[in-house]
Amino acid sequence: GAVVSQHPSWVICKSGTSVKIECRSLDFQATTMFWYRQFPKQSLMLMATSNEGSKATYEQGVEKDKFLINHASLTLSTLTVTSAHPEDSSFYICSAGTSGSPLTYEQYFGPGTRLTVT
Amino acid sequence: EDQVTQSPEALRLQEGESSSLNCSYTVSGLRGLFWYRQDPGKGPEFLFTLYSAGEEKEKERLKATLTKKESFLHITAPKPEDSATYLCAVQAPGTYKYIFGTGTRLKVLA
Numbered sequence: 001g002a003v004v005s006q007h008p009s010w011v012i013c014k015s016g017t018s019v020k021i022e023c024r025s026l027d028f029q030a031t032t033m034f035w036y037r038q039f040p041k042q043s044l045m046l047m048a049t050s051n052e053g054s055k056a057t058y059e060q061g062v063e064k065d066k067f068l069i070n071h072a073s074l075t076l077s078t079l080t081v082t083s084a085h086p087e088d089s090s091f092y093i094c095s096a097g098t099s100g101s102p103l104t105y106e107q108y109f110g111p112g113t114r115l116t117v118t
Numbered sequence: 119e120d121q122v123t124q125s126p127e128a129l130r131l132q133e134g135e136s137s138s139l140n141c142s143y144t145v146s147g148l149r150g151l152f153w154y155r156q157d158p159g160k161g162p163e164f165l166f167t168l169y170s171a172g173e174e175k176e177k178e179r180l181k182a183t184l185t186k187k188e189s190f191l192h193i194t195a196p197k198p199e200d201s202a203t204y205l206c207a208v209q210a211p212g213t214y215k216y217i218f219g220t221g222t223r224l225k226v227l228a
Contacts, residue, residue: 043218095161104149104209107214109161109164111161
């Protein structure tokens, strides 16, 4: 149980184009999903919290107009990198959570998407 | 300030050589401490959730323990396939967000 998928697993795009990454919870419903970015040999950096049916909450320093997040259903969240530039090249990982206890939220991660902008 | 510190940063073990990874945390009102395993180029894989001091959980060669200030991930008789980065995280107070440590890169040599 608690399987999260991401699509695509890798993508190469040209500078100035937009790329959409999908994150799905396959066997459970998630009202909250998270989007992370990870640089080589570094830990995960939270970009935004995605809430079903409402606007995403972005972390300080993350451009919300560049990284568009849509959480249209309880099993799907999407991240669109708009007008991508080489500095947006990175490993993007989503997570979806379930309540392990009334106050605890266990996050299950997708396999990640490697984005390369040329 | 809420924070998570993992040590060592990197660890090399011979196959069968047991050891422990440390995760020290400062957070007000712990709601959960989480351990993950991450292989290169992949997303983190969930291992354990610990809720309160004194709790222990096991999975194959891994055993996680929790005190009021730190957690240990004990690896018994590791195998080369246990090589990975192990991440520790705590849930930030009042939210579902996690505070991650920087991870321990484990390499088990055959």
